[in-house]
Amino acid sequence: MTTAKLLTDAEVEAIPAAKAVFDDIRATRKSDFVNNFWRGLANDPVSLKRVWEQLKAVMVADSAIDPLTKEMIYIAVSTANGCSYCVHSHTATARAKGMSDAQHGELVSIIGLAGQTNQMVTALQIPVDPEFEVR
Amino acid sequence: MTTAKLLTDAEVEAIPAAKAVFDDIRATRKSDFVNNFWRGLANDPVSLKRVWEQLKAVMVADSAIDPLTKEMIYIAVSTANGCSYCVHSHTATARAKGMSDAQHGELVSIIGLAGQTNQMVTALQIPVDPEFEVR
Amino acid sequence: MTTAKLLTDAEVEAIPAAKAVFDDIRATRKSDFVNNFWRGLANDPVSLKRVWEQLKAVMVADSAIDPLTKEMIYIAVSTANGCSYCVHSHTATARAKGMSDAQHGELVSIIGLAGQTNQMVTALQIPVDPEFEVR
Amino acid sequence: MTTAKLLTDAEVEAIPAAKAVFDDIRATRKSDFVNNFWRGLANDPVSLKRVWEQLKAVMVADSAIDPLTKEMIYIAVSTANGCSYCVHSHTATARAKGMSDAQHGELVSIIGLAGQTNQMVTALQIPVDPEFEVR
Amino acid sequence: MTTAKLLTDAEVEAIPAAKAVFDDIRATRKSDFVNNFWRGLANDPVSLKRVWEQLKAVMVADSAIDPLTKEMIYIAVSTANGCSYCVHSHTATARAKGMSDAQHGELVSIIGLAGQTNQMVTALQIPVDPEFEVR
Amino acid sequence: MTTAKLLTDAEVEAIPAAKAVFDDIRATRKSDFVNNFWRGLANDPVSLKRVWEQLKAVMVADSAIDPLTKEMIYIAVSTANGCSYCVHSHTATARAKGMSDAQHGELVSIIGLAGQTNQMVTALQIPVDPEFEVR
Numbered sequence: 001m002t003t004a005k006l007l008t009d010a011e012v013e014a015i016p017a018a019k020a021v022f023d024d025i026r027a028t029r030k031s032d033f034v035n036n037f038w039r040g041l042a043n044d045p046v047s048l049k050r051v052w053e054q055l056k057a058v059m060v061a062d063s064a065i066d067p068l069t070k071e072m073i074y075i076a077v078s079t080a081n082g083c084s085y086c087v088h089s090h091t092a093t094a095r096a097k098g099m100s101d102a103q104h105g106e107l108v109s110i111i112g113l114a115g116q117t118n119q120m121v122t123a124l125q126i127p128v129d130p131e132f133e134v135r
Numbered sequence: 136m137t138t139a140k141l142l143t144d145a146e147v148e149a150i151p152a153a154k155a156v157f158d159d160i161r162a163t164r165k166s167d168f169v170n171n172f173w174r175g176l177a178n179d180p181v182s183l184k185r186v187w188e189q190l191k192a193v194m195v196a197d198s199a200i201d202p203l204t205k206e207m208i209y210i211a212v213s214t215a216n217g218c219s220y221c222v223h224s225h226t227a228t229a230r231a232k233g234m235s236d237a238q239h240g241e242l243v244s245i246i247g248l249a250g251q252t253n254q255m256v257t258a259l260q261i262p263v264d265p266e267f268e269v270r
Numbered sequence: 271m272t273t274a275k276l277l278t279d280a281e282v283e284a285i286p287a288a289k290a291v292f293d294d295i296r297a298t299r300k301s302d303f304v305n306n307f308w309r310g311l312a313n314d315p316v317s318l319k320r321v322w323e324q325l326k327a328v329m330v331a332d333s334a335i336d337p338l339t340k341e342m343i344y345i346a347v348s349t350a351n352g353c354s355y356c357v358h359s360h361t362a363t364a365r366a367k368g369m370s371d372a373q374h375g376e377l378v379s380i381i382g383l384a385g386q387t388n389q390m391v392t393a394l395q396i397p398v399d400p401e402f403e404v405r
Numbered sequence: 406m407t408t409a410k411l412l413t414d415a416e417v418e419a420i421p422a423a424k425a426v427f428d429d430i431r432a433t434r435k436s437d438f439v440n441n442f443w444r445g446l447a448n449d450p451v452s453l454k455r456v457w458e459q460l461k462a463v464m465v466a467d468s469a470i471d472p473l474t475k476e477m478i479y480i481a482v483s484t485a486n487g488c489s490y491c492v493h494s495h496t497a498t499a500r501a502k503g504m505s506d507a508q509h510g511e512l513v514s515i516i517g518l519a520g521q522t523n524q525m526v527t528a529l530q531i532p533v534d535p536e537f538e539v540r
Numbered sequence: 541m542t543t544a545k546l547l548t549d550a551e552v553e554a555i556p557a558a559k560a561v562f563d564d565i566r567a568t569r570k571s572d573f574v575n576n577f578w579r580g581l582a583n584d585p586v587s588l589k590r591v592w593e594q595l596k597a598v599m600v601a602d603s604a605i606d607p608l609t610k611e612m613i614y615i616a617v618s619t620a621n622g623c624s625y626c627v628h629s630h631t632a633t634a635r636a637k638g639m640s641d642a643q644h645g646e647l648v649s650i651i652g653l654a655g656q657t658n659q660m661v662t663a664l665q666i667p668v669d670p671e672f673e674v675r
Numbered sequence: 676m677t678t679a680k681l682l683t684d685a686e687v688e689a690i691p692a693a694k695a696v697f698d699d700i701r702a703t704r705k706s707d708f709v710n711n712f713w714r715g716l717a718n719d720p721v722s723l724k725r726v727w728e729q730l731k732a733v734m735v736a737d738s739a740i741d742p743l744t745k746e747m748i749y750i751a752v753s754t755a756n757g758c759s760y761c762v763h764s765h766t767a768t769a770r771a772k773g774m775s776d777a778q779h780g781e782l783v784s785i786i787g788l789a790g791q792t793n794q795m796v797t798a799l800q801i802p803v804d805p806e807f808e809v810r
Contacts, residue, residue: 001260001262002259002260002261002262003258003259003260004259006261006262033266035264035266035267036261036262036263036264037252037255037256037259037261040256040259040261041255041259051251051252051255054248054251055248055252058241058244058245058248059245059248063237063241064235064237064238064241065207065238065241065242065245069204069207070241070245072200072204072208073207073208073211073242073245073246073249074245074248074249076208076211076212076215077211077212077214077215077245077246077249077250077253078249078253079212079215080211080212080214080215080216081215081249081250081253081254082253082257083252083253083254083256083257084263085256085261085262085263086249086252086253086256088263088264088267089263089264089267091267092266092267100199102198102199103199103200106193106198106199106200106205107200107208109193110193110194110200110205110208110209110212111208111212113189113190113193113194113209114208114209114212114213114216114221115212115216116186116189117172117186117190117218117221118212118213118216118217118218118221119216119218120172120176120186121172121175121218121220121221122217122218123138124137124138124139124172124175124176125136125137125138126137126141126171126172126175126220127136127137127141127171127220128171128219128220128223128224129170129171129223129224131168131170131227132170132223132224132226132227
């Protein structure tokens with residue numbers, strides 16, 4: 001159950017601005033599969049294009065952080081934000097980019113540990129040490 | 136302002152179980168500096184030891200994820216959980232482990248992008264694609 | 271699957287204090303439909319009455335914010351808090367109050383953008399500008 | 406820095422509806438001290454009265470959960486929601502109601518542990534066991 | 541204390557890509573004031589431009605939701621996400637766009653009420669009514 | 676759908692380190708039932724052991740907070756963190772430890788009230804009263 005229709009390929013075909021983004025998603029990912037997130041966003045083609053362009057710039061383009069690390073960071077944020085869909089989709093992507101079972105297990109441990117100390121720090125209201133100051 | 140006292144070195148000295156953990160923190164990190172989180176936890180030496188042992192096992196021990204990536208994942212979770220102290224302390228640690236300004240900038244961008252799509256997915260209530268299923 | 275039974279109309283009928291609230295929900299909304307939230311709360315009739323009275327005062331009574339805007343604000347909070355049920359129920363209500371597809375699309379974009387900048391601000395630990403001070 | 410003025414006693418005196426709530430807070434708590442939360446809410450006397458009446462009914466009235474346990478639950482929620490002010494105010498109240506240092510230490514440990522397993526469960530997307538079903 | 545330097549006007553001047561964005565912020569807002577968020581982002585001019593372009597498209601451009609409502613939605617999300625800076629900056633902007641004290645009071649009440657029912661729904665694990673289904 | 680396999684008893688049997696933890700879970704709880712969380716964690720036996728040892732120390736061992744109160748605190752955190760699985764499993768445990776319907780109803784009310792005031796405090800950006808300072 002969604003709050004906006006998930007558009008089928010036929011429906012997207014009828015909206016040129018959405019069709020152009022779907023074409024680019026397929027070309028960029030070298031795959032015919034377009035996942036549900038984009039089908040929901042396609043109801044608002046301007047937003048679809050904006051989010052896709054941003055994702056392409058941040059997650060796909062060459063950069064100072066390697067592609068697998070990027071996906072693990074994405075999983076970490078999605079977990080802390082409680083987005084089930086995002087945890088699923090980015091875990092699938094991370095595995096496709098080579099994340100091993102051992103790395104996944106460690107990722108889950110780091111996320112859990114951070115979740116623990118984050119809450120303990122908040123419960124204790126620990127003040128920032130001056131040593132952490134940016135020069 | 137904290138909800139429990141931050142213990143000074145002199146006060147920790149008087150609690151052998153806490154003193155032993157502080158000694159191990161200093162030996163493991165090869166530094167005399169012990170940050171406020173541990174000084175707040177030291178009020179409960181059993182918890183202090185448990186959290187430190189866990190942190191050492193997850194974040195310090197050799198593993199399938201490199202030390203800098205671990206810190207970036209920690210920053211990502213801490214940001215999504217809104218823990219200012221944790222963002223500061225782990226950003227300082229990541230920089231000490233070699234995170235460049237370019238990597239920090241990208242990390243912030245990935246966290247921001249994930250925060251954006253996490254919320255859009257939740258607002259649209261997108262269902263998980265069967266393609267993401269673990270076999 | 272819930273953690274408390276969802277009471278049927280017959281079960282509510284047997285609890286006068288809950289019955290009175292259900293009658294008021296139906297009269298206020300001019301509809302026989304009572305959604306699951308109230309059926310779960312009906313296990314605790316005092317709480318049921320307290321929450322309903324509050325909702326009626328804040329969301330139904332005439333006020334300085336128009337009814338559709340109120341629902342969009344409610345959707346925004348519910349999304350950020352990750353409450354799927356609440357996103358569904360308030361999106362349905364907002365549509366019933368006239369929210370267009372264009373408005374829904376924009377709402378999702380604003381929520382996403384805020385989610386993005388919220389996290390970037392937290393990752394960067396930006397201090398509040400003195401210009402934002404309330405006089 | 407707040408987003409609405411914190412009203413002084415003199416300013417509250419000039420708003421009869423707010424004054425009546427302040428009088429009740431003082432009488433109920435048998436103390437002249439009224440903390441900042443109520444001074445911020447006093448800008449909207451209707452809301453001030455609604456929130457205070459609710460707090461009195463849930464937190465002050467006799468009930469099936471003892472007063473100290475209620476405060477510890479309040480601290481737990483406030484920590485997970487990242488509300489520093491609320492962590493401070495309810496920890497002070499819990500101590501006034503007799504929370505020992507040992508109980509505070511354990512509370513912090515439980516909150517931390519829950520924070521950890523909450524995140525691990527979300528990262529692993531664990532499905533609910535049918536055994537947990539409410540009959 | 542931030543995790544990246546807040547760039548001064550002189551420092552921004554030395555980075556043409558950042559300078560161009562600052563010029564556009566000033567021209568668009570018809571004000572010389574550039575708040576700290578953009579000064580922190582300016583360390584990464586590509587990200588600065590991307591976020592500003594997005595904010596301009598979503599929050600400044602003409603659209604199906606009026607400017608004040610947009611700001612109130614932004615405050616709602618920022619509050620639920622616990623971003624103090626964002627609550628301050630968007631409350632200041634909303635007041636500049638005409639938000640009255642009465643509207644602010646109601647906004648706070650709606651956010652509070654949603655926060656309450658969001659958590660009760662989650663504690664009770666209420667299932668979505670089929671009536672809320674998108675046709 | 677999970678992001679890691681839920682191991683069956685037969686699969687756990689083949690991993691001695693995981694088998695030992697499952698044996699201890701069954702012996703400690705005096706029950707043959709091992710819930711899904713541990714079956715997901717069993718993919719990483721080191722993490723499985725670490726989390727179980729911690730849970731046993733914090734939740735099972737004798738302590739200054741009684742077992743039912745601990746479970747209610749756990750439910751409170753899990754609700755605020757939006758972990759459906761955790762809300763289900765700890766509500767089932769709390770009921771098994773004697774939580775009455777009246778106590779559950781009150782717990783939900785306290786969680787809801789805290790959720791409300793947490794958000795109002797954040798929206799108003801209330802500063803901590805000096806009276807709450809730890810001496």
